[in-house]
Amino acid sequence: MLILIADAFDTSLPKQLSRFGEVTSDPARLGEADIVLVRSKTKCTSDWMAGAPRVKAIIRGGVGMDNIDMESAASKGILTLNTPTASSIAVAELAFSLMLAVPNHISEYDAGMKSGKWLKNLKRTELYGKTIALLGMGNIATEVAKRALAFGMKVVAYDCSKKGSPYAEMKDSVEDAVRDADYVSVHLPLNAATNHLVDRKLLEVMTRKPVIINTARGLCIDAQAMVDALENGQVSWYAADVYPSDPPSPDYPLLKCEHVTLTPHVGANSEENLGRIGDEVVRIIERLKDEGKV
Numbered sequence: 001m002l003i004l005i006a007d008a009f010d011t012s013l014p015k016q017l018s019r020f021g022e023v024t025s026d027p028a029r030l031g032e033a034d035i036v037l038v039r040s041k042t043k044c045t046s047d048w049m050a051g052a053p054r055v056k057a058i059i060r061g062g063v064g065m066d067n068i069d070m071e072s073a074a075s076k077g078i079l080t081l082n083t084p085t086a087s088s089i090a091v092a093e094l095a096f097s098l099m100l101a102v103p104n105h106i107s108e109y110d111a112g113m114k115s116g117k118w119l120k121n122l123k124r125t126e127l128y129g130k131t132i133a134l135l136g137m138g139n140i141a142t143e144v145a146k147r148a149l150a151f152g153m154k155v156v157a158y159d160c161s162k163k164g165s166p167y168a169e170m171k172d173s174v175e176d177a178v179r180d181a182d183y184v185s186v187h188l189p190l191n192a193a194t195n196h197l198v199d200r201k202l203l204e205v206m207t208r209k210p211v212i213i214n215t216a217r218g219l220c221i222d223a224q225a226m227v228d229a230l231e232n233g234q235v236s237w238y239a240a241d242v243y244p245s246d247p248p249s250p251d252y253p254l255l256k257c258e259h260v261t262l263t264p265h266v267g268a269n270s271e272e273n274l275g276r277i278g279d280e281v282v283r284i285i286e287r288l289k290d291e292g293k294v
């Protein structure tokens with residue numbers, strides 16, 4: 001069996017996988033591979049699959065499957081699997097870091113100190129007593145909610161398929177969730193229903209000039225509508241880890257906008273999480289072998 005590690009995984013993974021067969025990271029060997037491991041970088045399109053005639057399983061180390069053409073894979077009998085819970089803590093901690101950094105002016109204070117400005121008059125605001133709306137109440141949002149509760153925040157959420165949670169007051173619509181929120185954190189998969197879910201209309205529903213945090217997918221928000229909302233003060237800050245493409249094109253409007261904090265898609269990229277993802281990949285291959293699927 002040949003396992004192709006197509007994207008950047010934990011450095012210990014090739015050794016761990018060697019008990020299953022040969023392991024390579026040479027993309028030129030796609031045509032010989034039985035299993036391919038990807039993160040978000042490799043785009044598993046129908047054309048890409050045509051170059052992988054032996055592949056029985058594509059394993060996505062991570063959560064989002066939007067870089068994999070699932071329909072094509074299914075039609076070719078290729079299994080598609082991910083590591084659904086491995087990244088929850090890593091991403092929740094990044095969302096929370098952004099949520100702490102913005103009202104505490106960490107980047108402005110730092111830049112001020114280094115340019116000789118003593119910005120003591122710039123007041124911080126506390127998370128305590130504020131309301132956070134979570135869009136999507138799955139694995140990552142649940143970890144964000146637990147941390148928000150520990151900070152004394154009120155947590156509300158909207159999820160199209162979850163009507164209850166021990167960690168959030170569930171709302172019946174996305175509008176109801178965001179209306180009175182001071183913070184809105186996006187935790188949705190990218191699909192036809194969530195593409196531009198945060199659009200001009202939804203931004204207009206928000207009454208509290210919220211900080212919006214997006215560690216889900218860049219296309220879940222309408223970037224131009226977000227720029228306009230930041231410029232007219234309807235939204236006070238946008239903090240994001242995700243873009244329509246990695247990296248975003250130089251003319252992505254939010255790159256040049258004020259009151260925006262950005263990170264380079266590092267939600268899953270903690271040392272610990274890459275280790276967890278690798279361990280989960282090993283368990284998946286073990287199971288597929290036991291079931292005779294690879």
Ligand SMILES: NC(=O)c1ccc[n+]([C@@H]2O[C@H](COP(=O)([O-])OP(=O)(O)OC[C@H]3O[C@@H](n4cnc5c(N)ncnc54)[C@H](O)[C@@H]3O)[C@@H](O)[C@H]2O)c1
Pocket residue numbers: 062063064065084087088091135136137138139140141158159160161162187188189190193194215216217241242265266267268269
């Ligand atoms: N920044 C990063 O590095 C990073 C890392 C991991 C995941 N992500 C992104 O975060 C997303 C969420 O991850 P998760 O682990 O919480 O996934 P999850 O599947 O556990 O939760 C997603 C939730 O969204 C809900 N949902 C789906 N469509 C909806 C809609 N139209 N309206 C309302 N709710 C809807 C689902 O019911 C589900 O409960 C992933 O799909 C991925 O795109 C980003």
Ligand SMILES: O=C(O)[C@H](O)COP(=O)(O)O
Pocket residue numbers: 039040041061062063064065087265266267268269
């Ligand atoms: O959906 C995910 O798991 C994340 O967006 C992480 O993507 P990455 O594996 O490319 O860091």
